Amino acid sequence: MSWLWAIIVGFVLGLIARAILPGKQHQPLWLTTVFGILGGVLGNAxxxxxxxxxxxxxxxxxxxxxxxxxxxxxxxxxxxYLQLRGKRRTA
Incomplete structure (x- = not known):
């Protein structure tokens, strides 16, 4: 059950982080969830x-x-993600 909560909290944290950051983020939603989970682990540490x-x-x-x-x-x-995809951010 803790994995389910980690995914849910990571999803919510990732979405809030995307809303806070200026401009458009280009990573897919599943990667936003992974980044949210990693950010939550970093914050706990x-x-x-x-x-x-x-x-x-x-x-x-x-x-x-x-x-x-x-x-x-x-x-x-x-x-x-943008560098790996070969696209550079112009703004």
Missing amino acids: VAGWIGVAETRGIDWTRHLLQLAGAVAVVGLGDML
Whole structure:
């Protein structure tokens, strides 16, 4: 069941990250989901490093770090995807 939640949360994080980033992202939806999962894992790791991974109540700091990680991974992943596909971003 944890894999299902990882996919759902990764999908949501990826979509929110795409909405936050300016311009159009060119990666397919399944890759956005993968980038969202990786961003969530990165945010959880950072939350653990700074000591806010386990708090009482809703972990707003951890969730914001997950979103920040997703924005970073989706942004970098889109650039890498465009380079691998042979298309360069002009704007």
